[in-house]
Amino acid sequence: MTSIKDVAFAAGVSVATVSRVLNDHPAVRPDTRTRVLSAVTDLGYRPNAVARSLRTHQTRTLGLVISDVLNPFFTELARAVEDAARGRGYSVVIGNADEHAALQEHHVRTLLERRIDGLLVSPTDGGTSMIRDAVAAETPMVFVDRWIPGLDVPVVHADGRPAVHDLVAHLHSLGHRRLAIIGGPSETTTGNERVEAFREALESHGLPLPRRYIGEGDFQTESGRRATAAFLDLAEPPDAVFATDNLMALGAMDELRRRGLRVPQDMALAAFDDIPWFLHTDPPITAIAQPTAELGHRAVGALIDLVEGRTASSVTLTARLVTRRSCGESEGSRS
Amino acid sequence: MTSIKDVAFAAGVSVATVSRVLNDHPAVRPDTRTRVLSAVTDLGYRPNAVARSLRTHQTRTLGLVISDVLNPFFTELARAVEDAARGRGYSVVIGNADEHAALQEHHVRTLLERRIDGLLVSPTDGGTSMIRDAVAAETPMVFVDRWIPGLDVPVVHADGRPAVHDLVAHLHSLGHRRLAIIGGPSETTTGNERVEAFREALESHGLPLPRRYIGEGDFQTESGRRATAAFLDLAEPPDAVFATDNLMALGAMDELRRRGLRVPQDMALAAFDDIPWFLHTDPPITAIAQPTAELGHRAVGALIDLVEGRTASSVTLTARLVTRRSCGESEGSRS
DNA sequence: CGATCACATGGTAACGATTACATGCGACAT
DNA sequence: ATGTCGCATGTAATCGTTACCATGTGATCG
Numbered sequence: 001m002t003s004i005k006d007v008a009f010a011a012g013v014s015v016a017t018v019s020r021v022l023n024d025h026p027a028v029r030p031d032t033r034t035r036v037l038s039a040v041t042d043l044g045y046r047p048n049a050v051a052r053s054l055r056t057h058q059t060r061t062l063g064l065v066i067s068d069v070l071n072p073f074f075t076e077l078a079r080a081v082e083d084a085a086r087g088r089g090y091s092v093v094i095g096n097a098d099e100h101a102a103l104q105e106h107h108v109r110t111l112l113e114r115r116i117d118g119l120l121v122s123p124t125d126g127g128t129s130m131i132r133d134a135v136a137a138e139t140p141m142v143f144v145d146r147w148i149p150g151l152d153v154p155v156v157h158a159d160g161r162p163a164v165h166d167l168v169a170h171l172h173s174l175g176h177r178r179l180a181i182i183g184g185p186s187e188t189t190t191g192n193e194r195v196e197a198f199r200e201a202l203e204s205h206g207l208p209l210p211r212r213y214i215g216e217g218d219f220q221t222e223s224g225r226r227a228t229a230a231f232l233d234l235a236e237p238p239d240a241v242f243a244t245d246n247l248m249a250l251g252a253m254d255e256l257r258r259r260g261l262r263v264p265q266d267m268a269l270a271a272f273d274d275i276p277w278f279l280h281t282d283p284p285i286t287a288i289a290q291p292t293a294e295l296g297h298r299a300v301g302a303l304i305d306l307v308e309g310r311t312a313s314s315v316t317l318t319a320r321l322v323t324r325r326s327c328g329e330s331e332g333s334r335s
Numbered sequence: 336m337t338s339i340k341d342v343a344f345a346a347g348v349s350v351a352t353v354s355r356v357l358n359d360h361p362a363v364r365p366d367t368r369t370r371v372l373s374a375v376t377d378l379g380y381r382p383n384a385v386a387r388s389l390r391t392h393q394t395r396t397l398g399l400v401i402s403d404v405l406n407p408f409f410t411e412l413a414r415a416v417e418d419a420a421r422g423r424g425y426s427v428v429i430g431n432a433d434e435h436a437a438l439q440e441h442h443v444r445t446l447l448e449r450r451i452d453g454l455l456v457s458p459t460d461g462g463t464s465m466i467r468d469a470v471a472a473e474t475p476m477v478f479v480d481r482w483i484p485g486l487d488v489p490v491v492h493a494d495g496r497p498a499v500h501d502l503v504a505h506l507h508s509l510g511h512r513r514l515a516i517i518g519g520p521s522e523t524t525t526g527n528e529r530v531e532a533f534r535e536a537l538e539s540h541g542l543p544l545p546r547r548y549i550g551e552g553d554f555q556t557e558s559g560r561r562a563t564a565a566f567l568d569l570a571e572p573p574d575a576v577f578a579t580d581n582l583m584a585l586g587a588m589d590e591l592r593r594r595g596l597r598v599p600q601d602m603a604l605a606a607f608d609d610i611p612w613f614l615h616t617d618p619p620i621t622a623i624a625q626p627t628a629e630l631g632h633r634a635v636g637a638l639i640d641l642v643e644g645r646t647a648s649s650v651t652l653t654a655r656l657v658t659r660r661s662c663g664e665s666e667g668s669r670s
Numbered sequence: 671c672g673a674t675c676a677c678a679t680g681g682t683a684a685c686g687a688t689t690a691c692a693t694g695c696g697a698c699a700t
Numbered sequence: 701a702t703g704t705c706g707c708a709t710g711t712a713a714t715c716g717t718t719a720c721c722a723t724g725t726g727a728t729c730g
Contacts, residue, residue, distance in 0.1 A: 001472075001686095003685090003686055003687080004686065004687060004688095005686075005687095013709075013710085014709065014710045015686090015687080015688090015710090015711095016688080016689080016709070016711080016712095017708085017710080018687095019687070019688060019689085020688095020689095020708095020709090022687095023688080027707065027708060027709085028708075028709085029707090029708060029709090032708080032709085044468060044471075044472065046444075046447055046448055047448055047686090047687080048389075048448070048450060048685090048686055048687065049445075049448040049449045049450065049687095050385055050388045050389045050394070050449070050450050050685090050686080050687090051389050051686035051687040051688090051715090052686080052687055052688075053385045053715095054383075054385045054386050054389050054685090054686080054687075054688095054714095054715050054716065054717090055686080055687050055688045055689085055714075055715050056687085056688065056715085057715075059385070069410055069413065069414055070407075070410060070414060072405075072407075075404055075405060075410050076405065078404065079404055079405060079431060082431060086441075091428075091445055093426075093428050094429055096414065096417060106421075109381075110384075110426055112381055113381055113382055113383070113384040114384045114385065115383060115384065115385050133379060136379075137336075137379065221611070250615065253615045254614070254615075257614070257615070276556070276585060277612040277615075277616070279589070279592070280585065280588045280589075280592070280616045280617060281612070281615045281616055281617065282615060282616065282617030282618070282619075283617070284617075336716095338715090338716055339716065339717065340716080348679075348680085349679065349680045349681075350680090350681095350716090350717080350718095351679070351680060351681075351682090351718085351719085352678085352680075354717065354718060354719085355678095355679085355718095358718080362676095362677060362679085363678070363679085364677090364678060364679090367678080367679085382717085383715090383716050383717070385715090385716080385717090386685090386715070386716030386717040386718090387716080387717055387718075388685095388717090389685050389686065389687085389715090389716080389718095390684080390685055390716080390717045390718045390719085391685085391717080391718065391719095392685075
């Protein structure tokens, strides 16, 4: 591999001068600059980011640890993050935890060893020790979507509570009274927030939320199917199910279909996180949409502020309900 | 940040010994080993992968450049790749080209500067100069799914031709005669292969493939919608459309829905790449499924062979047709 | 008993860049 | 003419590791 030394030799200058040209330092005579530049292209020289990082103590790279790449919400988030980061001159390295604590630890560790400049994380349930270490070591960090309570780390997320209230009102107005929810892992903030908001909303309509109507999910398809099966095996099954993420909604549909049940006649269905496919499912699914791209952009903004020595504060956006036909036919349904 | 030097001081040994412990070199007395190890945990020392890479000339990192993360096929591929790589002790850095040549160049460049050990790429249309450079510089590289003809680089992909023939037979048996296709960018191998296979299959049934029945797509949702709109505006629209990826199929559905047309009565629809949502769309969509996970695993296997100095050869798997209801009702429809 | 050997450990030169400091040189003012 | 200044460039230290070579210390053996 050709190094800065080879370029220096070819151009008949010192490595310092080559470095100056490469970092366009002003104090370089125009003709030497062109001489160096042509040596660079002649040799096909490519700067070694590893060496540069070692020397400068910065990698211009952000780490992003998400709980599940296969979840379209996180895919979109990742894309937005990469976009924003690239726009600011940073790269992004993604670690997919697959909703698995040990994997999350693994990725945080390797990212830290790579000396990424900052860390964006949407923590899974459990396995927070590595993250606490990182915070203690003052690694610039921002939580996005989910967070770990009690840590002094800015959080960029969307508040889903108003939308959950809207959803419950929507279901109530369509005559549903036995409302069930499939929650996420108990220790994720989003899981809790969504279940709590659901419970509050039900209360405000005078409806109970019995324990058997709270399904235990893990944000993965299969758990949505299982929870739905459990609901359907109940003596008095619910007449509406709210899946707190889109993958579990998919699982719920799988199970309903398997049993030959129709949505919304036999069971109403709604999901947290809207995705393009929900428009074309049978029936189109009512969902709560997060401003995903903005979430990603704001999170990157906050993180880069931290990385570059400024301060950053938490950001709360809001999610909104998008009603379609999966809860029943209503008058004013927006696409 | 604490370095190996600090650990050495704390443990009362030299940096060489610490390094030996960290890389579990045999020649270290058990008691010094434990002394060093406890110093490591006391100080919360984390090895600096940047320095290590500079010294060892390897990063134990693979680059993966894909054409579009938002496409579930590539998301799944990326997951499989990361999985396989992690199992072999490698990390993966993903670059998303968004079907955009310039972005692909950008990612290849930064990955190369990062000195990744090997590159896995599913090239977009155009912008191949950086890739040619990399090949010339003997960067270990493997193409996955798509490839650039004429380069001596192993290709891991699934042959879709038999499945396309099956699809055409299926459509023909259901009475469809005016078959159209929405292709990908003309320069992608997958785009070409799929259109060519479609044409051949049509010929074997004595059907023509007029130019106006070949839609120009770019593997993105919107182009699928546009191509479908163009088909529908024809004096004699096709009665079946084959979208050569799932995103364009989504676009086609968007347009059909917008015009209030029904699938399959008004228009049959099939897609390349199967995804979980296709089971639940209205109607469920007939698709050609690739062995995505295996594609990822085999590609990583081949690349690591190259990286570690062995040789690697191309791998061709096969895709298979999964019939559902979007082409019409048939007797034996599989899941 | 001295030579040999294995083993544990230490010293130190790279790896490829950046950057503070030194140097040389022409221009300019006095 | 000479001192001063600023500009272009070179020299060398440094970042945190690894790996080669040297060294010291017992143990083993003829």
